[in-house]
Amino acid sequence: MSKEKIVLLDGNSLAYRAFFALPLLTNDTGIHTNAIYGFTMMLQNILKEEKPTHILVAWDAGKTTFRHSTFSEYKGGRQKTPPELSEQFPYLRKLLDAFQIPQYELDQYEADDIIGTLSKTGDAEGMEVIVISGDKDLTQLASDNTTVCITRKGITDLEKYTPAHVMDKYGLSPLQIIDMKGLMGDPSDNIPGVPGVGEKTAIKLLKEYGSVEKVYESLDKVSGKKLKENLTENEEKAFMSKRLATIEVNAPITISIKNLDYPGPDEENVKALYEELQFKTLLEKMAPQTESEPIKEINVHIVTDPDTIELADEMALHVEMIDENYLASEISGIGMTDGETIIFIPFEVVIKSDKLKKWFQDEQKRKFATDSKASYASLLRHGIEVNGFEFDLLLATYIANPSSSYTDVASVAKEFNYFDIQSDEVVYGKGAKKALPGEETLADHAGRKAQAVWKLKPILEDKLRDNEQFELYRELEMPLAKILGKVETTGVKTDLGILRQIGIDLSARLLELESIIYEMAGQKFNINSPKQLGEILFEKIGLTPIKKTKTGYSTAADVLEKLESEHEIIGFILTYRQLGKLNSTYIEGLTKEIHEDGKIHTRFQQALTQTGRLSSINPNLQNIPIRLEEGRKIRAAFVPSEPGWLMFAADYSQIELRVLAHMSQDEKMIAAFQEGEDIHTKTAMDVFGVDKDGVSSDMRRTAKAVNFGIVYGISDYGLSQSLNITRKEAGKFIDTYLETFPGVKQYMEDIVADAKMKGYVVTMMNRRRYLPDITSSNFNLRSFAERTAMNTPIQGTAADIIKKAMIDMDARLKEEGLQTRMLLQVHDELIFEAPEDEIEKLKEIVPEVMEFALTLDVPLKVEWAYGLSWYETK
């Protein structure tokens, strides 16, 4: 029999943690549910990860504990538990009952003490003990059999403290954690400690002397006058603090560990509770497609002869496909409705009907789609053109809130309390079991989607109008969808021969590097495995680890670069990594994506990023190498699809900083762009107070990094990392920068304040991003939201601008009667292919259209280049 394993959870601590990590959620009856939800997520994760045989949740009992008799102010000055959290505790108890997890509390004792006592008992009985809490104090319980897991950030991320990990982190044994607390105190529990002693000093003292007692025995040996004085004067406090921080391991508990076995959840009760709390996603996970909600019967007419049906001037439609990749998938058919009757037209019927094709093409016949780009591109592949899209459910949902995740029509419909529809997973199955169902089922499914679109259209349009986002949605995103559909269908011609040749060269060099690395390491190993590589570098060779990850040593490039001078193997590993990446991701990866027409057809996700940018998948053509020459050569494989044509690329220069200049209205920054100066040099001049000739390359590099940092929502730490300087130095640069550009400083402060008040930020075209964490009491979450508040309007406005430019460009090409085709968008650049004799025209119109897409208080600047391949456009 395998070893018994008991998990001990600190109920109060985890509930607090969950409460503050998540935004306030409520169900229909107005009860707050965020802590319950977070707690449930944690619990499920723990049950899945640890698979315990025994389990207990310990709660703090009442107001006073035995610690208060030692120190009446223990835990004094604590904020009252927010009522939004208090009301959730009864539900947590119910939840645990439903899971059949024992709970326990003991008068005069805290949860810590119950856990401490049981962990000791469990340990003694040879059980594996896992303690879970949000309170680092509990790390004192770590032992060979007891692992203490402390929540890190978010709600499911746990840091595991074994004695070895405690030693690693603090250089102390678990029991010495108590001494550390005794010396440094703990403001959150109102434990005083010794004034002037923080974590650093406490650890130093304990490393030298071992314990609080030993420190005081050797008081005269302690260095530092002030420190000695503080210790002497506060001896009593130190010892009392140590007592307060000590977890009781002999609490008079009245339960036996043997009775804490875990039988697993009572599914019925859990389900009922989830329903009461309206935990939709958790409910879905529970009952995977076995039973779905009772769905109203609908009547879908399967069309065999299109001539017998009447098509209205306004219809909702959905092109039904099994595969999400609409550029490759077979089409089953089209579900349609005019609000009264619902029909399904099998695709073989569609393709033969001129009547249908004519209706689709007719701009005057208004179409409401689930995903207009997918409908447009999938039908265009078969020579059917669709015009007159009037509504797009995917885009409407995304514009209303970019964080809404759109997996299928059912998932979105549910958000708007529309349930008369099934999820794709239910209809098709998932994983290996995914298969095409019969026509009746498909017709019903597609018909319901069309019906959902019909019903949801007014709701979403109202919402967009209320938010003043209708124009963004209707005049920017919808027209763009069609253009993107065309771009995706066009695809980029890819020269397989060039890819192969680069691949052959790379493989040969990788083989060479591999044998050199093995020789230097003295053994063979998998260089691609961070784990194995870490062992070789930091254990076998004995290099000093600089950074660690959750699971071991970090071997990331920035870490290895710092070690480059320590051992010659590092350089070879870095090269191996770099070339390996090129070979696997780009040579092998792209080769697999070339279609029969010799082209790569990426798909642009238009409803995914939180900022309004596009993303590119299957494959990603927005991250083709350019920074290093080795990788840049891959771009030579992207060529025009017609003989005699050329590639033409145009990119915005410094678009994000220009947007910042405009939005912040900072006079100096606006002037810099109006004068047409190199912005980084100009920044360096202003920040360092030198003239143009006084700007060294190092000063420009620093200014550039600070400019980047500003756009990202700066932090001294982030800047210090990117410049490899200390935090203090980085902080100084930032201060000087913000003094130099007071408008920028004001903007950053205003945008954060505004986000706190409204709960969201907007771009120039009114794109929104909600930032619930901006009022979080959790420092990390809040800081992240603040940086996002600073960055999103900038990145998002830049995205708005290039989207507008794409629409204008498409119109302009038509207007000028050019054959030039748009091929790609890479955030701030557009790539075209064009007949040679149109190049002169493009040189003129592309910059013009892009630069005037939107008028700012600073000029936009576009640079262009053309050549025989994408590589040549530099």
Next chain:
DNA sequence: GTCCTCACG
């Protein structure tokens, strides 16, 4: 499936 690493803007 998740983590780490690394490619791009």
Next chain:
DNA sequence: ACGTACGTGAGGACT
């Protein structure tokens, strides 16, 4: 004191 730069997608290792 906290542990971070903003936004993405993909491949390989490992569980």
